[in-house]
Amino acid sequence: MNKQPHNPFIDHDPEPVLLDEADDDGLNISLEAPADEDDPTRLWYFIHCYSGYEKKVEHALRQRIDTMGMKDKIYDVLIPTEDEIEVKDGKRRTVEKRVFPGYVMVQMTLDEDSWYVVRNTPGVTGFVGGGNDPIPLRPEEVKKIMDRMDSEDKVVKVDYRIGERVRIVGGPFNDFPGTVASLDSGREQVRVMVDFFGRETAVVLSFMEVERM
Structure with a gap:
């Protein structure tokens, strides 16, 4: 079958071809290119x-x-x-x-x-x-x-955000509700504001000690 001539650098969109959404079909082809790594092209x-x-x-x-x-x-x-x-x-x-x-x-x-x-x-x-x-x-x-x-x-990704209500699940404030005030991904810590005997108190906890309500 003869192909119609075309300009290869005109970025037209052909009819989309939908693919199976499975992640992996087991295909494993090594390209092993022989070209020189210093080739400027x-x-x-x-x-x-x-x-x-x-x-x-x-x-x-x-x-x-x-x-x-x-x-x-x-x-x-x-x-x-x-x-x-x-x-x-x-x-x-x-x-x-x-x-x-x-x-x-x-x-x-x-x-x-x-x-x-x-x-x-x-x-x-x-x-x-x-x-x-x-x-x-x-x-x-x-x-x-x-x-x-x-x-x-x-x-590090957590399932709660600043301003969200959470529950503390570890340490001396276990089972206390609170509000997320800040997140420190580097240290994997969260600062939670809790009501402690009528006073709003900041508590610093590990990510593992807090869960969404």
Whole structure:
């Protein structure tokens, strides 16, 4: 079948192709690009996709790169993530959080062929860029993202906010109700205002000692 000629840098939106929302289908294709890391044409780009389908887009793109013989032009596909600690109902758990929901990073040498493979991957809605040309990330931007992914510092997330009513579940003020006055994620502490014999008193507690009412 003959393809109609097209301008590869006109960022039109084809008919969306919806994907299965499952996170992982077991596909594991290593690109192992032979290109020189110092190649100035080897750059990182952001592509936009349906939020929540990043993993499926990554797998679909890796499969297309493999089957269409594009490993010499498309070198890597990456979903920027970081670990986040959730504190809820007195329990802690570590979850993987997408840093940029709805976006996937692609390292590639941009030309008509590589653009076509990426742009026509199911679920991809376009490149991030201005006008007709995708805009590559600057080296310092790439480094910042990679450093964030490799950081040992964990983001701590709690299920209550400043101004919300909570109940203390530990220490001498156990079972006291109060209002969240401030949060310190670095120290994993919360300051709660409680009514102590008719006086409003500030109590500093760990995240684990407070729960939503």
